[in-house]
Amino acid sequence: MIGRHRHLIGLEDLSREEILQILTLSTSMKEVLRRPLKKVPTLRGKAIVNLFFEASTRTRTSFETAAKILSADAVNWTAATSSVSKGETLLDTARNIEAMRPDVLVIRHPAGGAPGFIAARVACAVVSAGDGAHEHPSQGLLDLYTLAEHLTRVGGAPPQAPPDFDTLAGKTVTIVGDVTHSRVARSNLHGLTKLGAKVRVCGPPTMIPPGIEALGASVHYHLRPAVEGADAVMMLRIQHERIGDPLLPGTREYSKVWGLNERKVKEWLKPSCAILHPGPINRGVELSPEVADGPQSVILEQVENGVAVRMAILYLVSGGAPDQSTEGAARA
Amino acid sequence: MSDETIFIEGGRVIDPAAGTDGLRTVVIRAGRIAEVSERVERPREARAIDARGRWVVPGFIDLHAHLREPGQEYKETVETGARAALAGGFTAVCAMPNTLPPNDNASVTELVLARAAEAGLARVYPVGCISKGLKGEELAEYGELKEAGCVALSDDGRPVASPALMRRALEYARAFDLPVSVHEEDLSLVGKGVMHEGETSTRLGLLGAPAAAEEVMVLRDIALAELTGGRLHIAHLSCQGSVRAVREAKRRGLAVTAEATPHHLALRDEDVARSGYDSSFKMNPPLRSAADVLAVREGLADGTIDCIATDHAPHSLVEKEVEFDLAANGVVGLETAFAVCLALVREGALSERRLVEALTAAPARTFGLPGGALAKDAPADVAILDPAHEWRCDPAGFFTKGRNSPWKGASLRGRCTHAFVGGRLVHELRGALR
Numbered sequence: 002m003i004g005r006h007r008h009l010i011g012l013e014d015l016s017r018e019e020i021l022q023i024l025t026l027s028t029s030m031k032e033v034l035r036r037p038l039k040k041v042p043t044l045r046g047k048a049i050v051n052l053f054f055e056a057s058t059r060t061r062t063s064f065e066t067a068a069k070i071l072s073a074d075a076v077n078w079t080a081a082t083s084s085v086s087k088g089e090t091l092l093d094t095a096r097n098i099e100a101m102r103p104d105v106l107v108i109r110h111p112a113g114g115a116p117g118f119i120a121a122r123v124a125c126a127v128v129s130a131g132d133g134a135h136e137h138p139s140q141g142l143l144d145l146y147t148l149a150e151h152l153t154r155v156g157g158a159p160p161q162a163p164p165d166f167d168t169l170a171g172k173t174v175t176i177v178g179d180v181t182h183s184r185v186a187r188s189n190l191h192g193l194t195k196l197g198a199k200v201r202v203c204g205p206p207t208m209i210p211p212g213i214e215a216l217g218a219s220v221h222y223h224l225r226p227a228v229e230g231a232d233a234v235m236m237l238r239i240q241h242e243r244i245g246d247p248l249l250p251g252t253r254e255y256s257k258v259w260g261l262n263e264r265k266v267k268e269w270l271k272p273s274c275a276i277l278h279p280g281p282i283n284r285g286v287e288l289s290p291e292v293a294d295g296p297q298s299v300i301l302e303q304v305e306n307g308v309a310v311r312m313a314i315l316y317l318v319s320g321g322a323p324d325q326s327t328e329g330a331a332r333a
Numbered sequence: 334m335s336d337e338t339i340f341i342e343g344g345r346v347i348d349p350a351a352g353t354d355g356l357r358t359v360v361i362r363a364g365r366i367a368e369v370s371e372r373v374e375r376p377r378e379a380r381a382i383d384a385r386g387r388w389v390v391p392g393f394i395d396l397h398a399h400l401r402e403p404g405q406e407y408k409e410t411v412e413t414g415a416r417a418a419l420a421g422g423f424t425a426v427c428a429m430p431n432t433l434p435p436n437d438n439a440s441v442t443e444l445v446l447a448r449a450a451e452a453g454l455a456r457v458y459p460v461g462c463i464s465k466g467l468k469g470e471e472l473a474e475y476g477e478l479k480e481a482g483c484v485a486l487s488d489d490g491r492p493v494a495s496p497a498l499m500r501r502a503l504e505y506a507r508a509f510d511l512p513v514s515v516h517e518e519d520l521s522l523v524g525k526g527v528m529h530e531g532e533t534s535t536r537l538g539l540l541g542a543p544a545a546a547e548e549v550m551v552l553r554d555i556a557l558a559e560l561t562g563g564r565l566h567i568a569h570l571s572c573q574g575s576v577r578a579v580r581e582a583k584r585r586g587l588a589v590t591a592e593a594t595p596h597h598l599a600l601r602d603e604d605v606a607r608s609g610y611d612s613s614f615k616m617n618p619p620l621r622s623a624a625d626v627l628a629v630r631e632g633l634a635d636g637t638i639d640c641i642a643t644d645h646a647p648h649s650l651v652e653k654e655v656e657f658d659l660a661a662n663g664v665v666g667l668e669t670a671f672a673v674c675l676a677l678v679r680e681g682a683l684s685e686r687r688l689v690e691a692l693t694a695a696p697a698r699t700f701g702l703p704g705g706a707l708a709k710d711a712p713a714d715v716a717i718l719d720p721a722h723e724w725r726c727d728p729a730g731f732f733t734k735g736r737n738s739p740w741k742g743a744s745l746r747g748r749c750t751h752a753f754v755g756g757r758l759v760h761e762l763r764g765a766l767r
Contacts, residue, residue: 013536090651090654090655091655091656092654092655110656111658112656112657112658112659113537113538113539113610113657113658114537114539114609114610114656114657114658115656117609117610118610118656118657121609132538133538133539133658134538134539134540135537135538135539136538181535184538187536187538210534210535210541211530211531211532211534211535211541212531212532212533212534212535212536213535215532215535215536216535216536
């Protein structure tokens, strides 16, 4: 259980305390992840199914790695979405998998609301691994974790100090790119505002959805004022299919106007500003290679923290209590 | 036709066409309205129906229902649709032509009418296609359709994308005095949108269809109605801009009419979020913003929008028990329309008289249909309504085959207890007898 929730569908549903419960536990999980022998028996005997209706190597691998470190049995099920009379329906697929008695179903689906649809109809716990343009809660959580870690570090804490999640309060995070189609942006927006951060969104007006202000974001069309003074900038991936959608005339102009390169980073960003990207990066479009690999980039930390955060999520929804998570670890 | 004499006694008769609103006795003799008066002596042999505490109104007329026959009988048939209509107080329904095959020729029209006659329930008025096969390419044969019994034309379910074809449809229909009922949506603006574009679509991460997708088509067709002098009827009008456009067109004296559905009057886009992506809240046009709902209510109250039509659209679980993105558009509405609209009266959005008018005289006038009034010697199509009847909406108990109701599980107030068609009692709410 995450607080009072059996499933993890989105950060919009979680309270600040419930988010902190996952993040705090992630610190212990990260410690396990960094051990030379990274295996604890915590979830031994638990079965986890990664049900992916959309290609995603990194999120699936991250969940799979998290499950295996905790000694759960993880299997992957790749499926195609289908409407009426074109193959198995979502509900039938879910019921078939449920009949195999998994403890956790991790679902990635191109339709917003699909994980919630399944959660309402199966007995096992459901974790969303991203649904349409709705939410990507584990990504939002790993971003919060990475940001807190970064802010704790630049705040002058000793190198081995655990992240202090209170450091997010009052900080400014700018999300740049195709916000309309981004589940990552929405999960971050919910998570960041719940932890007290201010969020700016920036991108071409064709990629800023109506009413995003109501979710707590301020809207910018120009990059410079959007990133100036920010404590972190999160660059979203520009999907190539959006070009000529007709949301964008092309990647060339996008990269010129809304992309980050070395010059803009140097002139516009605070030296302590972290640069995040949910991956996979379009090098040369939203980020120049020098920036992606530069000193302010925390992109690979995001990936590592992703495993720790997903370990925490799987542990909690499998029925574990937060204070027992390291018991198995201690014995191991 | 029945030779029986029936006295409906003690009820509040609301007949906006005659300007009647008060306690009256309605006398039905030989299938026709014999008398509506304050004091009449009932002969011993006549049958009496006690309507105390109830409303006695002309049978409702629905200009917009999908009865799905021929072709999709698993969703609905003319018979189940007509039964659902009666249960909702509708003694007449217009059957939309997007069947399989579509009603673009006399043989389909005749089949629908034959099924309706076999059922012997509500009156069914077929609507013919604007274009052959609903393809939006060539005009259907309106003369043949009218002769077979069609009362209007529509490509409902999809817009007439070509302005040139729409122009010719409005023009050609003039020869047969048929109204052209239009489903207004610019498909390129809708794109992959599955709900109203706004704050809620952003929050849910569902792609939105802007209200302007409807408004631009309404504006286009008003211009074409002016050009052609054709009778334009805007189906399921759902947004503020469309209300404004129709109001202005009426002010200029154009032959433009409009309908609004109970769901667009009662629900808004936020309800999609509240329902947790429930596909019973997915329809086209989608549930709109609070401002749109307010404008549509105002439009209905002031007569800009002529009538209430259900857009009753039954689907099976196969189409609905799926991801929101993939679910079919449409909700059932015949059996809940009165209760849902009566709530608007309680909220002060609509008067009782206007509510009844929008379901009776107004739709009759809009499509030029008989009925909609309790006129002496007219066929006795009458509904008795209990405005205080409280019930829990359980789709499993519906007469329609569709279970896709956004009011499932809701407590509703107001229900039809009796429906007469041509003087025959064809529906009676179980347990309502006294």
